[in-house]
Amino acid sequence: MHSIVTFVSDIAVGISVCYDLKRKKLMPTTDHPIVPTQSDVLLAQKSYRILGKLSEGRDAPMGIKIGGQEVEIPGVLCGILFDALAKVAEGKGVALKSIEEEVSPQEAAELLNVSRPFAARLFDEGAFPSRKVGSHRRALASEVIAYKEREKQARLKALEELAAYDQSLNLGIQ
Numbered sequence: 001m002h003s004i005v006t007f008v009s010d011i012a013v014g015i016s017v018c019y020d021l022k023r024k025k026l027m028p029t030t031d032h033p034i035v036p037t038q039s040d041v042l043l044a045q046k047s048y049r050i051l052g053k054l055s056e057g058r059d060a061p062m063g064i065k066i067g068g069q070e071v072e073i074p075g076v077l078c079g080i081l082f083d084a085l086a087k088v089a090e091g092k093g094v095a096l097k098s099i100e101e102e103v104s105p106q107e108a109a110e111l112l113n114v115s116r117p118f119a120a121r122l123f124d125e126g127a128f129p130s131r132k133v134g135s136h137r138r139a140l141a142s143e144v145i146a147y148k149e150r151e152k153q154a155r156l157k158a159l160e161e162l163a164a165y166d167q168s169l170n171l172g173i174q
Contacts, residue, residue: 034084035093044088051085102138111144122147 036044059075073081084094103111109119123130123137128147130139 034088034095036088036091040088041091044085048082048085048089051082101141103141103144105137107141108139108144111141112148 034040059079061075062073062078062081063070064073065071080096087094105120105123106116108122109116112119112122120137122128123139128139128143130137130143132138
């Protein structure tokens with residue numbers, strides 16, 4: 001499961017649009033953004049302190065009470081819930097974005113935290129499956145996020161190899 005702020009999830013729900021204050025543009029979302037009030041922040045801080053102790057099991061199903069009725073939340077959503085609660089506790093707003101939707105090179109650039117020209121080059125080079133709609137390129141957001149994860153894993157592997165090489169030369173801290 002991948003999550004970013006604005007959170008990205010694989011929950012397919014009706015798409016609406018919200019205004020992303022950071023990027024100053026309209027963003028498609030699965031729901032209206034949550035902009036916390038001061039009381040929301042305080043309650044989120046209290047809840048996060050309590051739930052933070054359970055964060056080791058954040059991928060396991062979790063039972064919660066809503067309106068007096070016990071509901072079980074799937075494990076894949078628990079991580080998103082913890083992340084959202086942490087952001088609200090910091091006073092930040094959150095929204096969900098479905099990863100089934102298609103994204104443009106500009107939106108892919110925002111997901112990858114790279115420039116639009118670099119993202120456009122990734123489309124052209126076939127870094128992830130994409131298609132042309134008229135003169136516009138589109139890729140599934142899930143494919144862009146999978147690419148981001150593959151790149152992250154490759155960087156971590158290279159870093160581990162570099163650290164191992166450093167250790168073999170006895171250049172590291174002992």
